[in-house]
Amino acid sequence: MEVDSAQASPPRPRLLLVDGHAYAYRAFYAIRNMRSPAGRPTNAIFGFVKMLAKMRAALRPSHLAVVWDGGLDATRQNDLPGYKAQRPEMPADLGAQIDELGEYLVAEGLATVCEDGVEADDLLATLARRAQPAGLDVVIASSDKDFMQLVTSGIGLLNPNDKSETIWGAEQVVNKTGVRPEQVVDYLSLLGDAVDNIPGVPGVGAKTAATLLQRFGSIDGLFGRLAEVDSVRLRAALAAAQADVRRNQKLVRLRDDLGCAPAVESLQPVAMQLARLREMYARWGFRSLQAAAEAAMAGGQQSLL
Numbered sequence: 001m002e003v004d005s006a007q008a009s010p011p012r013p014r015l016l017l018v019d020g021h022a023y024a025y026r027a028f029y030a031i032r033n034m035r036s037p038a039g040r041p042t043n044a045i046f047g048f049v050k051m052l053a054k055m056r057a058a059l060r061p062s063h064l065a066v067v068w069d070g071g072l073d074a075t076r077q078n079d080l081p082g083y084k085a086q087r088p089e090m091p092a093d094l095g096a097q098i099d100e101l102g103e104y105l106v107a108e109g110l111a112t113v114c115e116d117g118v119e120a121d122d123l124l125a126t127l128a129r130r131a132q133p134a135g136l137d138v139v140i141a142s143s144d145k146d147f148m149q150l151v152t153s154g155i156g157l158l159n160p161n162d163k164s165e166t167i168w169g170a171e172q173v174v175n176k177t178g179v180r181p182e183q184v185v186d187y188l189s190l191l192g193d194a195v196d197n198i199p200g201v202p203g204v205g206a207k208t209a210a211t212l213l214q215r216f217g218s219i220d221g222l223f224g225r226l227a228e229v230d231s232v233r234l235r236a237a238l239a240a241a242q243a244d245v246r247r248n249q250k251l252v253r254l255r256d257d258l259g260c261a262p263a264v265e266s267l268q269p270v271a272m273q274l275a276r277l278r279e280m281y282a283r284w285g286f287r288s289l290q291a292a293a294e295a296a297m298a299g300g301q302q303s304l305l
Helices: 020-030 043-059 074-079 093-108 121-131 144-148 168-178 181-191 207-218 218-226 233-251 272-282 287-298
Strands: 014-021 061-065 111-113 137-141 157-158
Touching: 014 020, 014 043, 014 121, 014 218, 020 043, 020 061, 020 093, 043 093, 074 233, 093 111, 093 272, 121 137, 137 181, 144 157, 144 168, 144 181, 168 181, 181 207, 181 218, 181 233, 207 218, 218 233, 272 287
Parallel strands: 014 061, 014 137, 061 111, 137 157
Antiparallel strands: none
16 A cells, blocks of 8 residues: 555545654654744754644545553553663653644644553554544554554554655565564564563574564464474573563553543544644744745635645
């Protein structure tokens, strides 16, 4: 499935789920030293607004939500006390822009979702799963490899690091990892994740993990037939790490059954608040966007797209 910017509308209703903090960080580091007339940082806001507009123009989603981290999952922290513990603090100049991004999304008429103590990945997974029986195709915009486990015929990934702007399906997941989407949890459980401070099996890299799952099918199949692993050293490493791998499966598997997630129907965009957007753009010093909002107001338009 390719992004088609020339397509007037998607063949079916489409839900675009945006990993809010991931895109805010991406915008923050892509643009430097941009400040409002009052001297406040605005680089993340400007980059985020532009990236979101580009995605909406290309994908034409009927439903959209930007989802934010509300903190670390308590169960994962209990299972692994060091879970994500090494992640650095958010830069102060970025943190100062997050609330304003939320205000922008409200003025834009878009859903912004955050729940205390809930990781964005789990909210995204829940919304993606709910959308399918509602008849919506789903695109998750994120570079997080954990989302590859969600890929189905109706759920694809838009990875901002992929310049082809292809919506990833099962084929792209296999090309990237060597395993199918339904094997991704086991694949990542063997590898571990240095970013999230999850230790994998010593000596097992991406190629070895993929080869093992191609042969044995799953973690259960691997440990059920461990004696068939040819390398004595690898067999010993797997046996010693079995408890860690089983724990990793719980850490890596995204929760897709959260009762706190909003109803899919509530994710349809509502009318933009053009006057409020114009005020924000003026405050931030975004002159071209301010002019566009003013022109839309003068012309009686309801949208800037």
